Amino acid sequence: MEWHRFETTLARQQFAGDESIPSDVFDILSSEDARYTVYALAHDPDQTLSQLADFVVGFTAMRSGTITTPADHENVRIRLHHAVLPKLDAAGYVTYDRSSRTIEAAPRHDTVNAALGLAR
Template sequence: MSGVPGSPSEARTVERALPVDTVFGLLSDGRRRRVLTYLDRHEPRIEVGRLAERLTEGRDGATPEAVAIALHHVHLPKLDAAGVVSYDAAARTVEREPAADQLRPYLLLARADERGDVGTGGR
């Protein structure tokens, strides 16, 4: 995906700060947070169907097929447009981009909040 001169993925290798509204918009959805966390912790490049399976393991509700559809139509294009992943819809693969590093502190905070580990500031 990367390394082709003049390609969008090559342009993404130049680090640029994500606007705060973009950061919070990307992280406002739990499924996008789980995608970014998975790519950061496990596999930086993965096939969308396999990613959908990983995201639904141990969770009640959505099927991997339904998750894959939502990833394809909503979440991966949004993450790709922001430059934090490269999504190849034809190959059905997604790859984490270096710009995703900027989201790591917010993801850590979101995970702590979901676990109930975030304090009330001493209150």
């Protein structure tokens, strides 16, 4: 699925109060890092923190037309590790193992993806 369609679907469902997506997931998706994360994990949920940070940094740079630095990667990695992934884990979207820094799909993964139009 293309990114623009994902954002349009998300906005439409948020505005309509779509109950197929739990409100905690909508809250999480308010951050750009989280939206990029869900988009990436919808296509490949079994990643490492570093792989996911690479995607988020690259996608951010592509969309903004900027060049990333190692500091950008580190800042995204820290935000994902301390904020985004723990919230997605608590929401049941992924399981995030903080010690090994690995991510796997959790029970709500497919349901949320389907509601967002991100089915694999």
